[in-house]
Amino acid sequence: MEPAMSPNGGSVQERQSLQERFGSRLAVNPHFTRKAVSYQGNRSVPGLRWMKYKEGFSRTFVERLIDDRQPTDILDPFAGIGTTPLVAAGMGKSATGIEIMPVGVLAGNGIAQAANGVSKAMLEAAGSELIGRVTSEEPAPAEFAFPHVSITEAAFPEPTEAAIAKARQWLANTDDDPTRTLLNLACMTILESVSYTRKDGQYLRWDYRSGRTLRARVNKGPIQSFQGALGSRLFEMVQDIDILKQEYGGGYPEFITGSSLELLRDLPDGRFDMVITSPPYANRYDYTRTYALELAWLDLDQKGFASLRQRMLSATVENKTKLEWLRRVYCDNQTLLNESLGMYRNQGAIREVLAILTERIDELGNRHVIRLIEGYFLEMAVIVAELGRVTRPGGTVIMVNDNVQYHGEEVPVDLILSDFAEQSGFVCEKIWMLPRGKGNSSQQMRRFGRREIRKCVYKWVRASD
Numbered sequence: 001m002e003p004a005m006s007p008n009g010g011s012v013q014e015r016q017s018l019q020e021r022f023g024s025r026l027a028v029n030p031h032f033t034r035k036a037v038s039y040q041g042n043r044s045v046p047g048l049r050w051m052k053y054k055e056g057f058s059r060t061f062v063e064r065l066i067d068d069r070q071p072t073d074i075l076d077p078f079a080g081i082g083t084t085p086l087v088a089a090g091m092g093k094s095a096t097g098i099e100i101m102p103v104g105v106l107a108g109n110g111i112a113q114a115a116n117g118v119s120k121a122m123l124e125a126a127g128s129e130l131i132g133r134v135t136s137e138e139p140a141p142a143e144f145a146f147p148h149v150s151i152t153e154a155a156f157p158e159p160t161e162a163a164i165a166k167a168r169q170w171l172a173n174t175d176d177d178p179t180r181t182l183l184n185l186a187c188m189t190i191l192e193s194v195s196y197t198r199k200d201g202q203y204l205r206w207d208y209r210s211g212r213t214l215r216a217r218v219n220k221g222p223i224q225s226f227q228g229a230l231g232s233r234l235f236e237m238v239q240d241i242d243i244l245k246q247e248y249g250g251g252y253p254e255f256i257t258g259s260s261l262e263l264l265r266d267l268p269d270g271r272f273d274m275v276i277t278s279p280p281y282a283n284r285y286d287y288t289r290t291y292a293l294e295l296a297w298l299d300l301d302q303k304g305f306a307s308l309r310q311r312m313l314s315a316t317v318e319n320k321t322k323l324e325w326l327r328r329v330y331c332d333n334q335t336l337l338n339e340s341l342g343m344y345r346n347q348g349a350i351r352e353v354l355a356i357l358t359e360r361i362d363e364l365g366n367r368h369v370i371r372l373i374e375g376y377f378l379e380m381a382v383i384v385a386e387l388g389r390v391t392r393p394g395g396t397v398i399m400v401n402d403n404v405q406y407h408g409e410e411v412p413v414d415l416i417l418s419d420f421a422e423q424s425g426f427v428c429e430k431i432w433m434l435p436r437g438k439g440n441s442s443q444q445m446r447r448f449g450r451r452e453i454r455k456c457v458y459k460w461v462r463a464s465d
């Protein structure tokens with residue numbers, strides 16, 4: 001029989017042998033639908049509905065996993081708006097989340113404050129003061145104007161710019177207490193709805209009225225006023241706050257701000273018996289672009305954007321290698337880093353894909369996808385090795401991630417990361433596939449045919465030492 005070939009005529013041997021190794025552990029799980037796993041399930045969930053974080057988990061997904069395993073100490077090293085730590089803490093567990101984007105950090109902290117601190121009366125009183133300032137005639141001094149960066153310029157209609165400046169002035173002059181955190185969050189969560197932009201998959205789309213000369217423009221229809229949107233959000237927050245106290249009031253999760261590539265190191269061996277997480281996918285998705293308005297609201301300047309993008313897990317074509325930086329992070333003890341580097345360098349399926357893409361480099365839409373794949377897997381090797389260290393024997397890691405394909409070459413992220421996991425002390429028990437995978441782009445479909453790639457939930461159990 002002829003050996004199978006990849007769409008580019010390259011070898012698929014390494015990927016096939018991974019498929020054979022893990023094949024019996026791959027199964028469709030009808031419970032893990034897109035809605036159950038993703039943020040879609042949170043549309044009416046108190047607290048989590050405030051910030052439309054499309055990359056998030058649903059509350060029920062986390063609840064089910066915790067109910068099933070009954071862990072005591074839970075970690076999410078890519079916490080987003082804090083779904084895992086918030087739900088876990090609400091269920092009376094000790095919960096830790098690490099997140100690098102200030103947008104998620106503010107959302108997680110805001111919800112936790114609402115569940116454990118701020119009273120309904122306090123929120124109502126401060127909220128009406130803020131609305132009073134926003135609707136007052138007196139303009140705010142120029143220093144409180146929205147701190148635009150190039151990709152947010154012209155995002156708001158003029159009256160909205162003026163209202164935003166008044167809100168920023170009010171927040172700046174209010175004590176930095178939990179109530180302020182909640183009102184800051186309220187303002188941040190409405191920015192998209194009062195702007196000419198729309199988060200749309202990989203892109204921030206622009207309404208035709210923005211005056212921006214962009215190709216992909218949309219018509220958002222009526223755009224809400226700042227005070228209208230703020231009033232609605234505050235109403236929702238006031239409605240939710242007592243429910244939140246019942247549902248997430250079990251304790252305050254520990255939120256750690258920064259990169260897991262650096263911060264996991266500080267956590268003790270065997271500290272957790274469950275990890276529920278979803279890292280960025282290797283799909284070129286740029287969080288700093290999608291959340292540009294929110295990051296600028298939080299005072300990230302142009303340099304701050306570039307630096308945040310580089311510090312995040314490599315998932316875009318702009319990311320440069322972090323190897324030298326990792327060597328500095330691990331300067332006092334390079335063992336785990338060297339082991340991770342070994343796992344990454346000896347991983348046959350990665351080498352196979354990289355060899356084909358390198359050979360076809362001139363045909364790639366963007367040649368830096370090669371650097372993206374290299375960076376992603378090197379960094380994920382470090383993350384998986386650290387998870388092997390901080391998870392106690394018998395403990396479980398649940399990870400949600402999508403496979404990707406570039407130039408018709410499928411990258412089996414699920415199998416590669418599970419291979420890293422098995423070298424880091426875990427047994428890969430299951431790789432559950434969502435009933436529906438992800439189709440390829442129409443451009444790739446024309447060239448390489450229609451191919452659906454897996455979206456998966458992995459279950460790794462830490463073996464005894």
Ligand SMILES: C[S@@+](CC[C@H](N)C(=O)[O-])C[C@H]1O[C@@H](n2cnc3c(N)ncnc32)[C@H](O)[C@@H]1O
Pocket residue numbers: 053055056057058077078079080081082083084098099100101104258259260261277278279280281287311312313
């Ligand atoms: C798929 S989202 C996780 C969303 C989360 N499950 C939730 O429910 O909100 C991945 C998250 O990883 C964060 N992230 C990216 N690089 C990181 C890093 N180096 N350290 C910590 N977090 C990082 C992103 O900002 C993003 O919020």
